[in-house]
Amino acid sequence: MTTPQSPRWVITQVDNPTGLDVWCSDSESVENVERGGSNISYRLIVQTQGFLDITGIDPNTLGLDMPIIIFDFNNDRMARQAADEAFTVTLSIPGDGTFTVVIIAPSGDGSSIILSGKFKPFPSVIAEDAAYIHDKIDQKHVPYPDVPDAPGKTDEEIRKLGQRLFPWSPHSYELAMCVYDWTTASFARMVFMKVFQYTAMAETPLPLDLPSIALMIWESKWDSYIPQNADYMSSFLMQPANAQDEVDVQLKQVHDELQRFSDVENRLLAAAIAALPRTTILARPYLFSGQVDIYQMGMSRFGIGMLEYPGNAGPVTSALEVEFAAAVATFFQLDSVITTKMVWAFTDSEADAMHYSNGILLIVEPHDPADVDSILWDTSAYVTGLSNDPEKTEYLFPPGSMFRVLAVEQGDNVQVIRLQVVSPVSAARLEGPQLLAALEGAVGQKDVQVQSFRTTVLAGEMTLGAEANRGVAHIVKGSLPGLDHVPKGVPPKTDHILAGRMNGRWCRCVEKHGIRK
Structure with a gap:
């Protein structure tokens, strides 16, 4: 069994050509502040754009014997080899409601993975x-x-x-x-x-x-x-x-x-x-x-x-x-x-x-x-x-x-x-x-999605496709303790x-x- 890793990350650069204000929910500076911890979520707030929830997951808490860390950006996910140091994150905000992040490994070959997604919209306030x-x-x-x-x-x-x-x-x-x-x-x-x-x-x-x-x-x-x-x-x-x-x-x-x-x-x-x-x-x-x-x-x-x-x-x-x-x-x-x-x-x-x-x-x-x-x-x-x-x-x-x-x-x-x-x-x-039947009917699909995640990671591919991405959510939900164990x-x-x-x-x-x- 691998030693549990605490996912840690630091935003070192924000490419923000339109000069939008960016804040973090912890009230600290967005850049050059180390954040993370197992199963903790932080919310970035970008002026006129919306929210970006960044969450780190330690697979060892899910019962997965894999030396990796999963990062979640508004439900879009990537897996990275576990490391003792914080991962470097570059965030790009073009101003069109989307974002792009690049996560760079802190050691080894310094390889990077790129992921793009959409901001969660602000609620309406009259x-x-x-x-x-x-x-x-x-x-x-x-x-x-x-x-x-x-x-x-x-x-x-x-x-x-x-x-x-x-x-x-x-x-x-x-x-x-x-x-x-x-x-x-x-x-x-x-x-x-x-x-x-x-x-x-x-x-x-x-x-x-x-x-x-x-x-x-x-x-x-x-x-x-x-x-x-x-x-x-x-x-x-x-x-x-x-x-x-x-x-x-x-x-x-x-x-x-x-x-x-x-x-x-x-x-x-x-x-x-x-x-x-x-x-x-x-x-x-x-x-x-x-x-x-x-x-x-x-x-x-x-x-x-x-x-x-x-x-x-x-x-x-x-x-x-x-x-x-x-x-x-x-x-x-x-x-x-x-x-x-x-x-x-x-x-x-x-x-x-x-x-x-x-x-x-x-x-x-x-x-x-x-x-x-x-x-x-x-x-x-x-x-x-x-x-x-x-x-x-x-x-x-x-x-x-x-x-x-x-x-x-x-x-x-x-x-x-x-x-x-x-x-x-x-x-x-x-x-x-009908809702119950639809959810129960998704059990077979769930198994496919979970297996897709396992196969992807075991093959050394850390960019998750759609099936593997949802497989993470199924694994997380399936790892929650029964009520009797809470x-x-x-x-x-x-x-x-x-x-x-x-x-x-x-x-x-x-x-x-x-x-x-």
């Missing part, structure tokens, strides 16, 4: 959306002003993070602020105003289940997040209320503006998620989420968060609610493809997710390589660096994320739902059972009630103190 959120910042509705005892971030810190993470956009500050605001109690607004939309009704704006929204606002009993608290109610553009009918009356007056507020902030949040650096599936083979993340919604409102829920077609006189058993027997059944109305938040350990569970544990695994040729979590982003609590691990999937239901099982006082990421292209083309992790050490660090999300600390009713 200038009017950014201006609207800026107004909400000026009006003190964003961010949530008082999260007890969480360290939080200053406005200047958020602004600087935006400049580092979203330098391609003139709206970097607003993008960063929307991510930060999600990690505060504001997330309740961003959830309620999404899940309680009748999304299958052909009206603009979409009709809302106003009685249910008012009830959710009124029934909040999280620490200071109660309807008598001025900050909490201001997050819904309202004044403190001492009775539910006061919430009802105010909501009828502000719901149009509140819905616009939510829609705009969710759009900017989705753009930020698309723009943040990616995580390799080798580093995080599964993600976990405790649901429902707002306790008063209960399990009967979990299913309404999917576009496939039949009640989205109305009528508006029918409340949006469906028993969990009914959901999993119909639109959420095995092999169904579901689409989220709202942002879904995940963490990287089962124990952490269970700490925030209110009856449901979601376990999501990466896409099938027959669906998406990628070794990254392409549709989610790690956002802890922008959080108000740096100790809270959080990955976000944007509204409109799609998943195939792999299993729904009864666990220890919790319903365990296993999901797999599905690409919008496949989901639009195939229904759930450490469950440990729950947060902090007693969130005593520390006042609930961040708007009810967790199991409330049970220890007898707060939950």
